[in-house]
Amino acid sequence: MAENPTNVVARGEPVEMLLNMGPQHPSTHGVFRMVLWVDGEKVTDVEPYIGYLHRGSEKLCEGEQYHQVITLFDRMDYLANFNNELVYCNAVEKLMGLEVPERAEYVRVILCELNRIASHLLFVATMGLDAGAMTPSMICFRGRERVQAVFEAISGARMMHNYFRIGGLKEDLPENFREMVEQLMSVLKADIEEADRLLTFNEIFLARLKGVAPISLEDALDFGFTGPCLRACGIDYDLRKAEPYSVYDRFDFNVPVGLDGDCWDRYYVRVKEMYESVKIVEQAMKQMPEGNVTSSLGRRLARPPEGQVYVRTENPRGEIGVYLVSDGTDKPYRLKVRPPSFCNLSAIKYLLQETWIADTVVVLGSLDIVLGEVDR
Amino acid sequence: MTLPIPLLAISLLTFIWILAGLLAMFTALSVVVLSLTWLERKLLGRLQRRLGPTRTGPMGLMQPMADALKLILKEDIIPTSSEKAIFWVAPILVVVPAFMIWVTIPGTENLVLKNLGELGLFYIIAFSVLGILGLVLAGWGSANKYGTLGGLRAAAQLISYEIPVIMVVIAVGMLAQSMNMVEIVEKQGSYPYVLVLPLGLVIFFIAGLAEVGRTPFDIYFAESEIVGGPFIEYSGAHWSVFFLAEYINTFAVAALTVLLFLGGWSGPFLTGNWEIIWFLAKVYAVIMVIFWIRGTFPRLRIDQLMAFAWKVMVPLSFYAIVITAVYLFYDWPPWSLTLMSLAGLFAVGYAIYRRFAGPASQAARVRARYQALEARAGQ
Numbered sequence: 012m013a014e015n016p017t018n019v020v021a022r023g024e025p026v027e028m029l030l031n032m033g034p035q036h037p038s039t040h041g042v043f044r045m046v047l048w049v050d051g052e053k054v055t056d057v058e059p060y061i062g063y064l065h066r067g068s069e070k071l072c073e074g075e076q077y078h079q080v081i082t083l084f085d086r087m088d089y090l091a092n093f094n095n096e097l098v099y100c101n102a103v104e105k106l107m108g109l110e111v112p113e114r115a116e117y118v119r120v121i122l123c124e125l126n127r128i129a130s131h132l133l134f135v136a137t138m139g140l141d142a143g144a145m146t147p148s149m150i151c152f153r154g155r156e157r158v159q160a161v162f163e164a165i166s167g168a169r170m171m172h173n174y175f176r177i178g179g180l181k182e183d184l185p186e187n188f189r190e191m192v193e194q195l196m197s198v199l200k201a202d203i204e205e206a207d208r209l210l211t212f213n214e215i216f217l218a219r220l221k222g223v224a225p226i227s228l229e230d231a232l233d234f235g236f237t238g239p240c241l242r243a244c245g246i247d248y249d250l251r252k253a254e255p256y257s258v259y260d261r262f263d264f265n266v267p268v269g270l271d272g273d274c275w276d277r278y279y280v281r282v283k284e285m286y287e288s289v290k291i292v293e294q295a296m297k298q299m300p301e302g303n304v305t306s307s308l309g310r311r312l313a314r315p316p317e318g319q320v321y322v323r324t325e326n327p328r329g330e331i332g333v334y335l336v337s338d339g340t341d342k343p344y345r346l347k348v349r350p351p352s353f354c355n356l357s358a359i360k361y362l363l364q365e366t367w368i369a370d371t372v373v374v375l376g377s378l379d380i381v382l383g384e385v386d387r
Numbered sequence: 388m389t390l391p392i393p394l395l396a397i398s399l400l401t402f403i404w405i406l407a408g409l410l411a412m413f414t415a416l417s418v419v420v421l422s423l424t425w426l427e428r429k430l431l432g433r434l435q436r437r438l439g440p441t442r443t444g445p446m447g448l449m450q451p452m453a454d455a456l457k458l459i460l461k462e463d464i465i466p467t468s469s470e471k472a473i474f475w476v477a478p479i480l481v482v483v484p485a486f487m488i489w490v491t492i493p494g495t496e497n498l499v500l501k502n503l504g505e506l507g508l509f510y511i512i513a514f515s516v517l518g519i520l521g522l523v524l525a526g527w528g529s530a531n532k533y534g535t536l537g538g539l540r541a542a543a544q545l546i547s548y549e550i551p552v553i554m555v556v557i558a559v560g561m562l563a564q565s566m567n568m569v570e571i572v573e574k575q576g577s578y579p580y581v582l583v584l585p586l587g588l589v590i591f592f593i594a595g596l597a598e599v600g601r602t603p604f605d606i607y608f609a610e611s612e613i614v615g616g617p618f619i620e621y622s623g624a625h626w627s628v629f630f631l632a633e634y635i636n637t638f639a640v641a642a643l644t645v646l647l648f649l650g651g652w653s654g655p656f657l658t659g660n661w662e663i664i665w666f667l668a669k670v671y672a673v674i675m676v677i678f679w680i681r682g683t684f685p686r687l688r689i690d691q692l693m694a695f696a697w698k699v700m701v702p703l704s705f706y707a708i709v710i711t712a713v714y715l716f717y718d719w720p721p722w723s724l725t726l727m728s729l730a731g732l733f734a735v736g737y738a739i740y741r742r743f744a745g746p747a748s749q750a751a752r753v754r755a756r757y758q759a760l761e762a763r764a765g766q
Contacts, residue, residue: 030532038611052536052689141611143602143686149435209683212750215603216685221753270760279757368536369612369688 027051030368034063038141038372041382045359045375049368057363057371059356064386072346077103077177077313080343085171087348088384090133091327093119093126093162096175101256102322102333103177106315109306115179116258117299121192122165122174124288124295128199129158130327131281131288134379135206138278141376142219147206154202161195164188177313178306192296196289203285211282220275224362224374231272234361235354238329239284240378243269243276250325257324262294274377281327281379312341328352328379348387352380408500412489420634421451426671427678434682458630461623466530469620473528478621478628480521484514485632488639493568494663495652508556508566511643515552515598518632519545522607522617525629529620537616540689541600541607547696548597548604554704555591558584558711559647572651579650583721586707586728588648592673594700595640597692599633602681606689641673642666649673699735706731 033044042063048056068087072080084095097119104111111119132151139147159169164185166172174181185191210216226236228244241248247266251259267283269276317339323332329351338344355378362374425440425448432439440447465474491507493499503510519542526538560566562584563574581588597604608616618629645651645666654665687695710727713719 028532030536037614049536052540139685143605143609143611144684145431146435146682149437153436210685212754213685214750215687217750217753218691219685219688268760270756275753283761367688367690369606369609369686372611 032371033060039375040137040380043356043375043380043382043385045371047363047368047371052367052369054363054366054368054371057360059359061353061356061382061385064382066387068387069346069348072343074342076341077315077343080346081175081177082171082173085173086383087350087387088326088328088331088352088381089170090130090381091126092170092172093122093175094130094324094326095331096172097123097257098322098324098326098331098333100175100177101324102320102335103313103315104306105322106318106320106335106337107177107308107313109178109308111306112179112303113258113300114302115304115306117295118180118184118304119175120257120259120262121292121295121299122162124291125158125161125192125195127288127327128203128285128292129155131285132158132203132206134281134327134376135210135278138373138376139206139210139216141372142216144210144213144216147210150202150206150209154199154206157195157198157202161191164191176305178308180304183304189296192292196293200289203282203289207282211279217275219369219373220278220377221273222271223274223370224366224377225271225273226358226362227272230361231358234358236329236358237351237354238326239280240277240329240355242266243280244272245270250323250330254323256322258295259291261298262291264288264290264294274373277377277379314339314341323349326351328381328384329355348384350384350387352378352382352384356380356385412500413486416486416489416635416638417631419638420631421455423634423638423674424451424454426674427681430675430678431682434679455627458627459624463623463625464620466620468530470528470530473524474620477521477525477528477617478625478632480524481518482521482628482632482635484517484521485635485639487514489635491568492639492642492646493572493651494666495660496569496573496662498660498663499569502567502569505566507568508560508571511568511639512549512553512556515636515639516545516549518636521632525621526617529617531620533613533615534617534619537607537613537619540613541617543689544600544604544607544692544696545598547693548594548700551590551594551696551700551704552598554701554708555587555594556647558587558704558707561708561711561715568646572646572653575650576653578721579648579653581648583724584648584707584711584728585725586703586710586731588644589732590700590704590707591647592644594696594704595644596677596680597696599636599640601637601677603684603687604692605686606692609686637674637677638670641670641677644673645669703731703735 027050028048030047030049031044032047033039034042039045044060044063046058046060047054066086068083072083075083081096081099084099085092088095103109132155136148136151136155139145139151162172163169165188166174166181226234226244228246231241231244236244237248245268247268249266250256252266264287267280267287269280315337317337319334319336321332321334323330330349331351332349334345334347334349335343336345359375359378362378363371366374428450429439429447440450443449443453465471488511490500491503491510493502522541522545523538526534526536526541559571559580562580563571565571565574600607608618613619618626621629649669652662652666654662657664707728710724710731714724714727
């Protein structure tokens with residue numbers, strides 16, 4: 012348990028109240044903890060504490076065989092499991108020089124984009140709840156549940172799928188996959204639009220979010236912002252475009268950006284991204300070829316040659332990087348993750364300057380952190 | 388001195404009569420609260436395209452009973468660091484005024500526990516302010532910082548919004564030339580006051596929402612920020628008392644809206660005490676609007692809430708009084724007041740529109756900016 016800050020008196024200024032928010036606060040998105048110095052309703056300073064969900068995932072990876080590590084990646088960003096599996100598989104494949112079958116690549120892209128939609132839907136839901144609107148959360152959770160039903164039909168689990176394998180997939184898709192996804196896309200689009208219409212340009216929602224906790228592009232880059240939080244500042248930096256991996260260079264999609272880098276822009280970029288992900292899934296469904304989904308590695312143990320590799324992909328929350336060192340055995344020698352949530356969260360102290368208590372939950376929500384990934 | 392036997396018997400009878408009346412009121416209001424919780428859950432469910440409660444009884448009708456039973460059977464936790472006496476007394480201070488208001492709110496001309504005559508509206512306003520004390524005490528007594536913040540928010544919010552409520556009530560009193568609830572309704576015989584003073588209805592309804600802390604003014608117990616505010620440490624029966632008070636107050640605000648502006652129990656076809664059906668129908672319609680708002684809007688921030696109260700609601704309510712006085716003094720036809728009232732509404736609407744948003748509302752402005760951005764991205 013972290014100690015309470017002891018510098019309260021040393022500041023030499025009257026501090027009205029020290030408010031402990033979290034780790035059991037409903038709006039800290041898990042077990043994040045902030046200690047707020049509040050002057051009435053104004054936040055004067057904030058001290059963030061992390062580590063309540065630290066499980067030592069990176070160290071655990073060193074004791075597991077390459078294929079077993081995938082399950083650990085599922086549990087890092089538990090709202091974007093497929094995206095996490097993808098980055099790890101890509102890292103090992105790059106180190107081994109494995110060729111992934113085209114069909115597997117397409118399936119991976121489809122599942123990752125669906126997972127991006129599911130993750131962003133959850134973000135919209137919690138953003139609405141943080142601002143006090145309850146109906147969007149119902150709509151979004153329903154949409155997310157529909158996506159997860161498809162995931163369950165494919166991988167056997169709603170979350171923690173463990174479906175990607177080094178060099179391909181665990182098994183081929185179910186026979187009715189195409190109908191399933193087509194049906195899903197038609198209702199999912201309606202769900203996204205409904206939540207969008209209800210919340211995005213709502214006057215009160217705008218009053219709560221627009222202009223709250225803005226961050227300039229320079230500062231955002233300094234803090235290591237990536238993903239929607241960075242794009243909200245107005246730069247269209249998306250690894251799917253900037254440094255295409257997998258088969259992302261074959262799809263036509265836009266990278267939505269914001270204007271002011273405030274809370275509302277961070278929300279808006281994510282909403283627009285869902286529409287783009289829908290576009291990608293639809294194109295991928297059309298282009299997806301038949302064929303094998305496992306590489307020459309098959310079911311054998313992965314044993315990459317000695318060496319190191321850094322691979323990064325675009326997660327729903329930003330750029331996730333995996334630094335992998337292999338000593339030629341069947342277990343990673345060292346595995347370091349660059350988590351997007353953690354880097355985005357690092358700006359919380361900066362963002363919460365000059366805010367109200369009510370803003371803290373909104374600002375935190377707009378960063379869209381997942382504590383499983385922050386603490387690892 | 389001892390009372391003579393006949394007088395004692397009479398006072399005893401009166402006493403029993405009062406007790407019976409209070410019991411009837413308490414029972415009726417409890418039933419109303421149960422119906423409201425059910426209605427809120429069902430209606431919100433419909434708004435969110437789900438079913439709401441279905442498992443307990445037909446259409447989930449027994450759900451409120453199950454909830455009440457659960458709340459009463461739950462362990463009542465009192466934090467060790469709390470101020471015990473204040474912690475105990477606060478729920479009572481909140482719920483008693485909530486019930487007391489109903490002593491003089493008439494259902495029909497005769498269906499009222501005690502018609503206080505010209506004191507009626509004064510009494511209601513006076514008791515509606517008292518509940519704030521309980522909320523502040525609850526926040527303070529539970530020795531919790533979130534509770535304290537919630538209590539302070541409640542004090543600031545409820546006192547600010549009490550002013551427009553009182554001002555509008557005065558305007559209505561001036562119109563009816565009476566503070567007697569029954570008389571106010573009877574004066575609305577030919578046309579309800581909403582047609583004469585639409586401004587009053589708007590102010591009263593919005594300020595009323597803030598008074599009972601319904602969305603978008605549920606700031607003093609905002610779950611996502613201060614986790615229930617004054618109620619944070621309360622559990623079981625204690626918490627359910629606050630809950631009861633909240634719903635009775637919601638019902639009271641709806642009832643007052645109906646009595647002051649929507650013609651009370653007057654309506655075609657029904658006479659005598661059957662007119663209560665009209666009254667209840669109107670009240671439940673207003674309540675459904677309140678629930679509808681809850682299903683649609685996010686929550687304001689405290690500074691926005693206070694700014695809205697002092698910069699918009701209070702001046703508007705003063706304007707309502709002034710135009711009512713002008714109308715009465717010059718004895719103009721009623722439609723002139725309607726016009727003045729609508730003019731006030733539009734003027735304020737336009738002022739907000741110019742002051743806060745330039746050429747358009749913020750939503751329209753932001754929408755235009757971002758659509759331009761998208762158009763650029765699309766090229």
